[in-house]
Amino acid sequence: MKYLNEEVAKQLEEIFSGMKDDVTVALFTKEDDCESCEDTNDFISELISVSPKLHLENLDIDKDSDKANEFEVLMAPSIVLLDKDKNYKRIKFNGVPSGHEINSFISSVIEVSGNSQKLSDEIQARIEKINKPVNIKVFVTLACPHCAGAVQKAHKLALENPNIQADMIEAQTFFDMSEEYNVSSVPKIVINDEFEFVGNQPLEVFLDEIEKTQVA
Amino acid sequence: MDVNLNLSSNTSKEKLTLDKEIIYDLIVIGGGPAGLNTALYAKRKGLNVGIIARDLGGQVLDTSSVENYLGFVSLSGEELMKKFINHVNELKVPILEYEEVETIRLKDSSSLREVVLKNGLVFNTYSVVIATGSKPRRLGVPGEKEYSGKGVCYCAICDGPLFAGEEVIVAGGGNSAVEAAIDLAKITKKVTIIHRSQFRADQILIDQLAKFDNVESKLQTQILEVQGDKFMTGVKVLNKNSSTEEIIESAGLFVEIGYLPNSEIFADLLELNERNEIVVDGHGKTSVEGIYAAGDVTDIPYKQIIMSAGDGAKCALAVNEYLNTINK
Numbered sequence: 001m002k003y004l005n006e007e008v009a010k011q012l013e014e015i016f017s018g019m020k021d022d023v024t025v026a027l028f029t030k031e032d033d034c035e036s037c038e039d040t041n042d043f044i045s046e047l048i049s050v051s052p053k054l055h056l057e058n059l060d061i062d063k064d065s066d067k068a069n070e071f072e073v074l075m076a077p078s079i080v081l082l083d084k085d086k087n088y089k090r091i092k093f094n095g096v097p098s099g100h101e102i103n104s105f106i107s108s109v110i111e112v113s114g115n116s117q118k119l120s121d122e123i124q125a126r127i128e129k130i131n132k133p134v135n136i137k138v139f140v141t142l143a144c145p146h147c148a149g150a151v152q153k154a155h156k157l158a159l160e161n162p163n164i165q166a167d168m169i170e171a172q173t174f175f176d177m178s179e180e181y182n183v184s185s186v187p188k189i190v191i192n193d194e195f196e197f198v199g200n201q202p203l204e205v206f207l208d209e210i211e212k213t214q215v216a
Numbered sequence: 217m218d219v220n221l222n223l224s225s226n227t228s229k230e231k232l233t234l235d236k237e238i239i240y241d242l243i244v245i246g247g248g249p250a251g252l253n254t255a256l257y258a259k260r261k262g263l264n265v266g267i268i269a270r271d272l273g274g275q276v277l278d279t280s281s282v283e284n285y286l287g288f289v290s291l292s293g294e295e296l297m298k299k300f301i302n303h304v305n306e307l308k309v310p311i312l313e314y315e316e317v318e319t320i321r322l323k324d325s326s327s328l329r330e331v332v333l334k335n336g337l338v339f340n341t342y343s344v345v346i347a348t349g350s351k352p353r354r355l356g357v358p359g360e361k362e363y364s365g366k367g368v369c370y371c372a373i374c375d376g377p378l379f380a381g382e383e384v385i386v387a388g389g390g391n392s393a394v395e396a397a398i399d400l401a402k403i404t405k406k407v408t409i410i411h412r413s414q415f416r417a418d419q420i421l422i423d424q425l426a427k428f429d430n431v432e433s434k435l436q437t438q439i440l441e442v443q444g445d446k447f448m449t450g451v452k453v454l455n456k457n458s459s460t461e462e463i464i465e466s467a468g469l470f471v472e473i474g475y476l477p478n479s480e481i482f483a484d485l486l487e488l489n490e491r492n493e494i495v496v497d498g499h500g501k502t503s504v505e506g507i508y509a510a511g512d513v514t515d516i517p518y519k520q521i522i523m524s525a526g527d528g529a530k531c532a533l534a535v536n537e538y539l540n541t542i543n544k
C-alpha cells in the first residue's frame with residue numbers, strides 16, 4: 001500500500017467493521033486540469049480495499065454529467081457517498097479526505113451505512129423544522145485538527161433532513177474558491193452563501209445560522 | 217498524503233458513554249492531559265469515573281511538535297494525545313465527547329453534585345474534577361475582532377497553509393509564538409515575529425528560529441491596531457525604543473500571546489484569582505467541597521503538558537481520599 005501503513009489499515013478495517021449496510025463511494029474526477037485527481041483516486045482505492053462493504057464507482061464530471069448533475073457535483077475531485085441502494089444522501093467531500101479529514105470520512109461512511117448516531121430530542125426537533133433548501137459549505141485544511149468535527153456535523157445535519165445539503169471543501173485544492181469566500185481561518189462554515197462562522201462550533205450554532213435562512 | 221486517524225471518536229463499535237441513571241464517584245470535565253490523567257488514576261483506584269469533553273485531546277492537538285515530555289524526544293502533539301487516549305481507553309473509562317458543560321449544581325446540603333450540559337442533560341456525581349484548560353488570549357487591540365477569520369488567526373497549524381507564499385506576522389514571544397513562527401517560516405514567504413518585550417521562549421527554540429533566513433524579529437514592539445479593508449492588510453506598531461510608529465504590511469496575523477483559563481462558567485460557584493484562574497490548594501481542592509480542579513484552568517504556575525498531567529493524577533488521589541470521608 002502506498003498511503004496506509006499496515007497498522008492504520010488494520011485500524012480502519014476494524015472501524016469499518018462497524019458499518020451496517022454497504023456504501024458506494026462515487027468519485028468524480030476529470031481528465032484535464034485536475035492536479036490531485038490521480039492521487040485522490042489512488043488514495044480512495046486503497047481506503048476502500050480495507051472493507052468488503054465499501055465500493056468505488058469511478059465517474060467523470062464531464063462524461064458522466066447526468067450523474068454529476070444528480071449529485072450536485074460542481075468540481076473535481078469530488079467524493080459522494082451513496083447508501084446501499086445507491087441513493088444520493090446530499091453529502092460530499094470536495095478534495096481528498098486524507099489528513100484529519102479521514103475522521104469525517106469515516107464517520108459519514110458509518111452514518112450512511114445505516115449505523116446512525118442519535119441526536120438529542122431538542123436538536124432533532126430543530127432539524128426537522130427546516131423546510132427550505134440549505135447548502136452548507138465547510139472549508140478545511142488537512143492539517144487542521146478541529147475541521148473534521150465541523151464537517152461531521154454539517155454532514156449529519158444533511159443526513160437528518162432532505163432539505164439540507166453539505167459539502168466539505170479542501171481549501172488548498174480549491175484555492176480560487178476559498179479566495180472567493182474569503183477563507184483565512186478554518187474550519188469556515190458558509191450557509192446558503194450568506195451566513196458564515198469560523199470554528200468547530202456546537203450543533204446549536206449551526207442551527208442558529210441555518211434558521212436565519214428559513215425566515216420570509 | 218497521510219492520514220491522521222483519530223482513534224478516540226471513531227471506534228463506534230464499543231463506544232462507552234455516560235449513564236444518566238447512575239451516580240458517579242467522579243465526573244471529569246475536560247479531555248486534555250489533566251482530565252485524561254485524572255480519569256486514569258481514578259479508574260485504577262476503582263472509582264466509577266466518566267469524562268465529559270468538548271473535544272478529546274485539548275490544546276495539545278494544536279501543537280505541531282512536543283519535545284519536552286519526559287520519555288519522548290520529539291513527537292507531534294497529536295501522537296502524544298493518541299497515546300494518552302489509548303491508555304485511558306484500555307481502562308474502559310466512559311467518555312462523552314462533543315458536549316459542553318454549562319454548570320455544576322450543588323444539591324442542598326448533600327454531597328451530591330450535578331453536572332449540567334448545554335444540551336440540558338444532567339449527570340449525578342459525588343465529586344467533580346474541572347480540567348477545562350485554556351484558550352488563546354486575544355491582543356485586545358482595535359481591528360482584531362473585525363479581522364478575526366479575515367487574516368487574524370489563532371491556530372498556526374490549521375490556518376498556516378492558507379498563507380502559503382505570503383507574508384505573515386506572529387505576535388508573541390513565548391514558546392508557542394516561536395513554534396508558530398518556525399512552522400510558518402517553512403511555508404510562507406516571510407514571517408515577522410513581533411513582541412512587546414524580549415523573547416521568553418526556550419533557548420533551544422530561539423536557536424531553531426534563527427536558522428531561517430525569511431524570519432525577522434521585532435522585539436520591544438507593540439501592536440497597536442490591525443488594519444485592512446475587506447481583509448486585513450497590516451498592523452500598526454509602536455517601537456518602544458525609538459517611540460516611533462510604523463505600519464507593517466501583512467496578509468495574516470497569528471496571535472500567540474498566551475492563554476486564558478476556561479473558567480467563566482464557574483465564576484459564580486468557585487473562587488477565581490485576578491487572572492480568572494480557579495484557586496486550588498495543594499490537593500487541587502477548590503473553594504467548594506467535592507469540587508477539584510487540575511491543569512491550565514487553575515492557579516498553578518507554569519502551564520505545560522507534564523504539569524497538567526501530574527496535576528490530574530494528584531486530583532484523582534485527593535478525590536479518592538475525599539470520597540472515603542463522605543456518606544454516599
Ligand SMILES: Cc1cc2nc3c(=O)[nH]c(=O)nc-3n(C[C@H](O)[C@H](O)[C@H](O)COP(=O)(O)OP(=O)(O)OC[C@H]3O[C@@H](n4cnc5c(N)ncnc54)[C@H](O)[C@@H]3O)c2cc1C
Nearest residue numbers: 246247248249250270271274275317348349511512520521
Ligand atoms: C500551540 C501550543 C503549543 C504548546 N506546546 C507545548 C509543548 O511543546 N510542551 C508542553 O508541555 N506544553 C505545550 N503547550 C501547553 C499545553 O498544551 C497545555 O499546558 C496543556 O494542554 C494543558 O492541559 P489541560 O488538560 O489543563 O487543558 P487543555 O489541553 O486545554 O484541555 C481542556 C479540555 O477541556 C475541554 N473543555 C473546555 N471547556 C469545556 C466545557 N465547558 N465542557 C466540556 N469540556 C470542556 C476541552 O475540550 C479539552 O478537552 C502548548 C500549547 C499550545 C496552544
